[in-house]
Amino acid sequence: MILLSDEHLTRLLAQDVPCGDLTTDVLGIEDIPARMTFRARDRMVACACEEAARMVELSGGEVLSFVPSGTAVEPGELFWEVEGTAGTLHLAWKVALTLVEYASGIATRANRLVVAARAGNPDIVVGCTRKNFPGTKEISIKAVLAGGATVHRLGLSETFLVFDNHRRFLKGPVESWVARARAQIPEKKICIETDTVEEAIRLARAGADVLQLDKMPVADVAEAVARIRELGLSCVLAATGGVNESNAAAYAATGCDMLITSSCYFGRPCDVKAVIEPIG
Incomplete structure (x- = not known):
């Protein structure tokens, strides 16, 4: 604790x-x-x-x-x-x-949030982001854990997560920089955020370990999950962006592995x- x-x-x-x-x-x-x-x-x-x-x-x-x-x-x-x-x-x-x-x-x-999400999938994991009010990280994390959720990301130092703001600086095919990153940090997961079904499939094929499906409608998340699973890829799929108590069950029912949200911090x-x- x-x-x-x-x-x-x-x-x-x-x-x-x-x-x-x-x-x-x-x-x-x-x-x-x-x-x-x-x-x-x-x-x-x-x-x-x-x-x-x-x-x-x-x-x-x-x-x-x-x-x-x-x-x-x-x-x-x-x-x-x-x-x-x-x-x-x-x-x-x-x-x-x-x-x-x-x-x-x-x-x-x-x-x-956890109760609502598990109505859609009893095995779903709910992770809360690092978007807590600056200066309150310790107590915010304690509260998230007390509520039965987990912590998505403590900060920039312990996880490798590529956003569009990173990818704009990268040259060459995605397979190349994914392979370079994996060679440098073989013990870490390669996590990438995307907001379309087709790109999610390309990134999964390129070797992403975790995909954050950002602000995608429930139907698109379900499609991405189904198509990536049909390909036999073991990529972890997380729905993120706009996930809250009212829609958590629907997102959880898509078959994704995890919901990522900041909504618990606001209220x-x-x-x-x-x-x-x-x-x-």
């Missing part, structure tokens, strides 16, 4: 409390024993509860309980509880809550009710 470091979490806390909590200090309530709870307002897949709990510990509080990331939580359900003084809990309150709400939003959408956070109250 991905866990954000104490250094990372301390920076997040410092952004919200750079020079103390003026309100709590002026009211004189900072030393009163208190409890803080999180309850889901809607059904959700919880995420980042570990980080929220650690923020409370870093602020001087004590964790009583929380559900692990990836847990389905029902409306009204208590899923996170901590104690401390009113001062320590107010220090961590808003940033911990917001992190859980945003991360759980991504996890919940990822889970809905509202989950709604969580946070209560801080005195003990006793």
